[in-house]
Structures are given as structure tokens and as C-alpha cells.
Amino acid sequence: MIGIVDYGVGNLASVRKAFAAVGAQAELVSDPAALARARAVVLPGVGHFGHCAREFHRSGFAPALRDARERGVPLLGICVGMQLFFARSEEAADEPGLGLLPGTVARMRGVPRLPQIGWNQVRLHGTHPWLGGVAGGDHVYFVHSYAAEPATDVVLGTTDYGGERVAIVGDEGLLGVQFHPEKSGTPGLRLLDAFARAAA
């Protein structure tokens, strides 16, 4: 079972339905203890980082997520879910993230319009087993005003929006995407499919 962390935030139905479309079974998990049964974990999130971080910590998922990470359970963060992998965001300085990856999240400056809403191309800087279906130059769907600024070399992909912005971060057993694979048509579904296979 792929567990989608349900902490009361985000477009969870879309993520579950997108997994169903690639033949994978994903379930919403609202009890942190139940996350121990998941063979892979998806951390979604949308909207305000502070709101997401607060709800995430309040729902008690932080220890379960860290535990999953330590056990090497495949972990996928989407949008603000990906941003939660970092220690903090400028959007809400008082609300900590998970700190699984070193670095922070900052408001995009020098951009034409905020939020960035729409399809933009990814430029790949590295490889990852779950990224096989995403090719450099593919258009994927972004909705965000803030972007990750990792402190170490975990950037696997960027996109150009008033400058180069982090679109994909990854490490062994972990992938974070700023875009929404569940809303990115074919390349997005391919990514979810690859992730689901890693969990099988």
C-alpha cells in the first residue's frame, strides 16, 4: 500500500486518483501509527507553508515520517509536501519543516507574476530511479510562489521562471517535486508509476 499522508491539507483525492490511473493502490492515511504499514509514503501539501507545517506537526506525523525515512521507505513529497522536507521556509519562519534535507524555502524574487501557475519545462541535472519517465524539456504543472534553496547537492531538476528555480530534489529513497505530478498529464503519471513500482 502507498500511504498518502492525510493531515487535512491538499488535493489528496487527485493524488489517489492519479495513482489509481496507473494501476497502483494508494490510500489516505490519517493515523500516523498506520503509516508504519505503508510500503511507500507520499507527502502532499498545497497552499501556505505555515498552515501545512502547523497541521502536519499537529497531526503527529513528523515522527512517523522520520521513522519511515530511517527505514528506507520510499518517500515522495509534492509541492508544499516537498518543501516540508526542508528545515524551514521564509513563508512562515516560526513553523519548522522536517529538516530531512539541508536548506530552506524562499519566496521567488524577480518573477513576472506570483504565483507561478501553469506548465513549465524541467531541466534535469541528475538522475533518479523514479524520474525515468520525465525527460528534460517536458512540461509539468506548477503552482507556487516559493521555491526550495537546498544547501547541498540534492537538486535533480530546475525550471526557469524569472531565474532558475528548484523543481526536483532527491536522494536515495527520497524524491521531492515542486510541480504536481498528479496534474501534469503523461510525464506526471509516469513519475507516479515509477514511484509505485519502487514500492511494490
Added chain:
Amino acid sequence: MTLAKRVIPCLDVRGDKVVKSVRFVDTKEVGDAIVLAERYDAAGADELLFLDINASHERRQTMVGFAARVADRIFIPFTVGGGIDSADLAAELLRVGADKVAVNSAAVRDPSLIGEIAGRFGSQATVLSIDARRSGAAWEVVIDGGRVGTGSDVVAWARDAVGRGAGEILLNSIDRDGTKLGFDLELTQAVADAVDVPVIASGGASAAEDFVALFRGTGADAGLAASVFHYEELTIAQVKDALAEAGIPVRPVAA
């Protein structure tokens, strides 16, 4: 390599059927909404807008059920609008898989609705839809399907709404709606200049060149059309080919 301009088909929905209004008066059925939505997805639409024009009391349930069925089948973003008058209804639509909700008349009557939805679900999920009608040198906000004038200035309302948390403006020219005279570039530019969120232009498009003119002449991020796509007078691919040829960034239609 930059953000693509979006081409968005609009589906006016009653029940599960798509209907098309001409200047908001006469409606004709054009087919099953979900089948049409899937066809647009395959044809390269960047996003879909569903406007519920059903006036019945069962509307709420109908809308939510419909949005859930769309989310089962469509893996590109979609917005639902039409008569959304509470943050709770917005919550239900977003919960079943809609990406954004568009508010219009209810937000004019009670502007705090915008902040309430944006506060709970974020600006990115909160679209303000404005029906604009030319009035002298400016444009007046009209509501209730274009029937009722408000006396409010469109540009001022757009600015106010963004301040309240609207993350996108869907701007429909009532004067151009159904006319096939092309987008109202002057109106679109006036609003795009006034706000820093994306603007979706709507009303009047009938040819690929109308989209080229829109993106060449204004700061709009997206162009929307309904009947010309439904009746297959124009395809998404034709629009995108013309845009690409004009050097405007688009997401290519998959081969």
C-alpha cells in the same frame, strides 16, 4: 524555456451536459461533459474550466459529484465555477479533486468570501471571475450571468480582490462573449497591468490569431474559449501551432 501560455476550453455544464450560451441568453446542448473533457485533455488543453449554470437547489450535490467524476478521469488541472457562494462548497469541490474554484457574483455581494477561501485553501485555489461590460472609458462589473450591473469598476475590483487573496483573475468580456470578434485586448491589458497575479482572458475568441494577438498585445497568461472548440471550428493544436510559430511559449500537444 519558460512558463507556457495556457489555452483553456471552458465547458458550461448543466447536470452532466455541456451547454453553450451566446451572450448568456440562448443555450444549446453540445454533449457529455466528461467525454468532452477527456477529448480536450487528449487534444492538448492545458487546463479546463467548468462553469455550472444549473440553477436548481440540487446544484450543490450535482457540482460536487460532477467534479469528483472529472477528477477520476482527467489528470490536468481544472477549475469549477458557477454559483459558488460559500467556503464550505469550495471545500467540497477541492476535496474531491478540483484544483481551483472560481467565485463571481457571491464575491461581489460579499468580498470576504475571497479571503475566506484563500485563507483555508490558498490563493492558488482561489480564482476571481469577473464579467466586465464596457462603460464609457472603463468597464463595469456585472453579475448574475451578465444581467445585473453593479456600478463597480472592473480594474478596481480586480485589485481589491487580489489584495484579499485571489490568486488568479478570470476576466470575461460580456461585450465580446459569443461575438467571435476576438479577445478584448484593452480590457485584458488594463487588468493585467493592475494586478500581479495571472489573468485568464475570455470572450470573443474564434481563431488561432485571436490567441496570438492576446499574448502579443497583453500580459495575459491564458486564453479561454468555448463554442469554437466545442463545435470543432478550431482545435487546440491549431491554436498552439500558431502561437509557437509566433514565438510564444506553449506546451506542445502530445504526438
